Amino acid sequence: MNTNISQWLESKTGDTKRQMAIKLGHTPSTFNRNIETAEVVIAVCRAYGINPVEGLIAAGIIEAFEVAQAATESSLAEVPETALLEEVLRRAAGREDVSNVRKLQLVDEDPDYSNMSVEDARNYGLAAKEEDQNIGRDESPHEP
Template sequence: MNTNISQWLEEKTGDTKRQMAIKLGQQPSTFNRNIETAEVIIAVCRAYNLNPVEGLLAAGLLEASEVNDAAAEASLKDVPETALLEEVLRRAAGRQNIDNVRKLQLVDDDPDYSNMSVEDARNYGLAAKKADPNIGPDDSPHEP
């Protein structure tokens, strides 16, 4: 843990530890004993409109790689699938050898499957061809 967190907090808030304790409604002696805990660091940061993550990083309670990984994962969950696919295609297009990259056509609406021809179904990858190597004998049990 970084022993300079009290100095970092004083520098960022512009207040002394005593002033921070009073602002948080704590006794200065209790505040000083607990200043290196995540709870106090977060409380001070929130009270002074500072980013608590920066305080936890400064204290050594979090590492930058942990924060970056969590942020990337959280933000990816909110990205629409089409945007993810477009990004994958953009990256693939920048590679030297893209022979093994299947060309995708993004459509806004699902096709009407009820009136789809066999050829259209094959174009969408929905119907198998007889020469498809993944097609084999049906091993599943059949009910009478």
């Protein structure tokens, strides 16, 4: 852990360690012994309106890349699929060479599959082409 966490907390709060301990209801000696623990860092940060994640990073308890990774994963899980697709399309439109990017059309409702042509099914990614990998003639017998 970072031994400069007390200096970081003092600079962020504007209080001494003693003042922080009193504000948290701790004795100064207990506070000083535990100042590098996640619990104390979080408690001080919350008491002073500081983002606790910043304190945990400053204390060396967690790394900034871990926070970014966790935030990205949890944020992406909450994003609707259409918003993800729109972002992919927006990024692809900014590329100079978009020849390998298939054009997608976002629709609010499912198409009527019963009247769909083979070409439309392929455009929606619903039908395979014979030239696709692992696609070939079906040699197994079929029942009428």
